[in-house]
Amino acid sequence: MSLERLLRGQGGSWLTASGPAADVVVSSRVRLARNLRRHPFPPRLTPAEAQRVVDEVRGALARLGPGPGGRLELVELQALTPLERQVLVERHLISPQHAASELPAALAVDEREGLSLMVNEEEHLRLQSLAPGLQLQAAWEAADRLDDALAEQLDFAFDERLGYLTTCPSNTGTGLRVSAMMHLPALVHSNQAGDLASALARVGVVVRGIYGEGSKAHGNLFQVSNQITLGRSEGELLESLEAVVRQLVERERGARELLYREHRVELEDRVGRAYGILTHAYAISSEEALALLSTLRLGVDLQLLPQVRPEVCNELMVAVGAAGVQYRAGRPLEPAERDVRRAAMIRERLASRQAPRAPRGEA
Amino acid sequence: MLCQRCGERPATVHVTRIVNGVKTEIHLCPACAESSEMALFAPSPFSIHNLLGGLLHPQPEAGRAQAELRCPACGTTYEEFARTSFLGCETCYTAFAPQLEPLLRRIQGADRHRGKRPVAPGRREQAAAGGTAPAPDGASAGESLAELRRQLDEAVRQEEYERAALLRDRIRALEGRDPAGRGAG
Numbered sequence: 001m002s003l004e005r006l007l008r009g010q011g012g013s014w015l016t017a018s019g020p021a022a023d024v025v026v027s028s029r030v031r032l033a034r035n036l037r038r039h040p041f042p043p044r045l046t047p048a049e050a051q052r053v054v055d056e057v058r059g060a061l062a063r064l065g066p067g068p069g070g071r072l073e074l075v076e077l078q079a080l081t082p083l084e085r086q087v088l089v090e091r092h093l094i095s096p097q098h099a100a101s102e103l104p105a106a107l108a109v110d111e112r113e114g115l116s117l118m119v120n121e122e123e124h125l126r127l128q129s130l131a132p133g134l135q136l137q138a139a140w141e142a143a144d145r146l147d148d149a150l151a152e153q154l155d156f157a158f159d160e161r162l163g164y165l166t167t168c169p170s171n172t173g174t175g176l177r178v179s180a181m182m183h184l185p186a187l188v189h190s191n192q193a194g195d196l197a198s199a200l201a202r203v204g205v206v207v208r209g210i211y212g213e214g215s216k217a218h219g220n221l222f223q224v225s226n227q228i229t230l231g232r233s234e235g236e237l238l239e240s241l242e243a244v245v246r247q248l249v250e251r252e253r254g255a256r257e258l259l260y261r262e263h264r265v266e267l268e269d270r271v272g273r274a275y276g277i278l279t280h281a282y283a284i285s286s287e288e289a290l291a292l293l294s295t296l297r298l299g300v301d302l303q304l305l306p307q308v309r310p311e312v313c314n315e316l317m318v319a320v321g322a323a324g325v326q327y328r329a330g331r332p333l334e335p336a337e338r339d340v341r342r343a344a345m346i347r348e349r350l351a352s353r354q355a356p357r358a359p360r361g362e363a
Numbered sequence: 364m365l366c367q368r369c370g371e372r373p374a375t376v377h378v379t380r381i382v383n384g385v386k387t388e389i390h391l392c393p394a395c396a397e398s399s400e401m402a403l404f405a406p407s408p409f410s411i412h413n414l415l416g417g418l419l420h421p422q423p424e425a426g427r428a429q430a431e432l433r434c435p436a437c438g439t440t441y442e443e444f445a446r447t448s449f450l451g452c453e454t455c456y457t458a459f460a461p462q463l464e465p466l467l468r469r470i471q472g473a474d475r476h477r478g479k480r481p482v483a484p485g486r487r488e489q490a491a492a493g494g495t496a497p498a499p500d501g502a503s504a505g506e507s508l509a510e511l512r513r514q515l516d517e518a519v520r521q522e523e524y525e526r527a528a529l530l531r532d533r534i535r536a537l538e539g540r541d542p543a544g545r546g547a548g
Contacts, residue, residue, distance in 0.1 A: 151481040151483075161475055162467070163476025163480075165450075166450075167449050170470060173473075173476045174478035174479070229471065231475060234478045
């Protein structure tokens with residue numbers, strides 16, 4: 001796919017708000033850490049060696065047949081402006097640290113943005129597979145197939161006893177990070193999130209903000225993933241995370257029902273106000289936009305806003321980032337100018353193909 | 364350093380948070396760190412590297428000996444690894460094996476891989492038929508590989524780096540011929 005199309009697109013196939021438990025689970029993701037033999041790990045690479053890694057991966061991809069989402073096209077990050085790299089971060093295709101890489105590094109991605117590959121991030125390769133809703137198994141199968149196909153072309157650093165050898169020992173073994181991006185507004189609202197997070201930490205499950213390590217949980221979006229990568233098979237890791245995610249889905253649904261039953265007026269008021277601001281604001285920060293979009297999405301899931309489609313909320317949650325707004329504007333913008341453009345984009349997107357009527361007020 | 368919360372136990376978890384450009388450092392013992400909610404749902408969750416940094420920090424007595432450890436292949440020292448939590452290359456796993464194994468048991472709760480292995484070039488169909496289990500004909504090569512690896516561990520422990528390099532090359536040559544599919548590359 002062309003870079004232009006990738007950067008301008010509405011987002012990947014994983015934003016369709018479809019799939020099982022899509023009311024709570026935005027997307028399922030599987031990442032595999034792999035390194036090439038006979039090359040130092042990324043923190044020790046010289047620019048020339050880093051370029052050789054990129055070239056080897058490009059060669060391997062060229063020999064692969066197209067997958068279900070088309071071919072993986074490789075883009076070197078050096079060819080991108082800082083703003084373009086930031087757009088890819090907001091689209092969850094590369095990590096903030098990958099975007100900041102000073103060494104030759106690359107992203108390979110298929111047309112549906114379901115499968116992608118970060119080259120020379122913390123590890124030589126990070127395969128990523130994304131699917132909408134709760135579909136960890138499907139995401140794993142796609143990643144597993146790509147991993148096997150790449151292993152035919154590339155020589156991975158692997159040890160019989162320790163498994164896949166990685167830069168950071170926290171990835172050693174399977175190199176597998178399974179995660180679900182979950183929208184948990186009712187659990188946050190009822191102050192249950194902290195207790196649940198401590199309970200999850202005891203069973204080896206990590207909860208983070210949406211852009212990964214160290215990032216904030218904007219818009220009540222959380223990434224729930226496995227901590228351990230060694231000593232258990234991929235199947236066991238998938239199963240145990242899926243069990244936790246299913247429990248969280250049930251807890252969130254329970255909290256939403258309670259909210260709807262016992263605080264209906266307050267809830268409808270908040271949802272209505274969020275819709276009102278989003279459809280009428282003239283300037284809005286990304287932080288405020290995300291918080292309101294989270295409330296809007298909750299309203300959509302509780303069927304309080306029949307005029308708003310859930311996938312529009314998902315798309316907007318990705319599109320309101322500072323880089324996305326500037327890229328669409330075609331130039332860097334001052335924060336105040338960004339806020340105006342962002343508000344215009346949200347108004348436009350919420351107005352299109354939707355009847356312009358107010359949400360269900362009092363019922 | 365003592366835990367900033369309980370003031371009793373030694374602080375082994377070190378958290379750096381930057382909020383609105385203001386940097387603060389928090390030092391906690393494992394118990395307080397685990398009970399602390401900031402670990403997860405708070406705006407700046409724990410960084411795995413900070414957590415590892417705490418676990419990796421050399422003990423005062425062992426510090427001097429470990430600081431001199433150096434990977435013969437890439438030159439990474441154990442001290443650098445303890446500071447950054449990044450290994451420099453695949454050989455670091457052998458060079459730092461005595462230190463890494465207890466560390467892996469602590470952070471991973473295990474030190475033995477039970478998942479899939481790479482499919483060898485041209486052997487994808489056989490591997491698909493046999494699942495992710497090792498190919499049966501790989502057993503003998505695996506055994507001698509294991510023995511060579513043991514000798515390599517030993518050589519590194521004795522700081523006989525020239526012998527270690529020779530053993531490493533023999534292991535690589537053997538892996539190149541390994542019919543179980545470690546890749547001929």
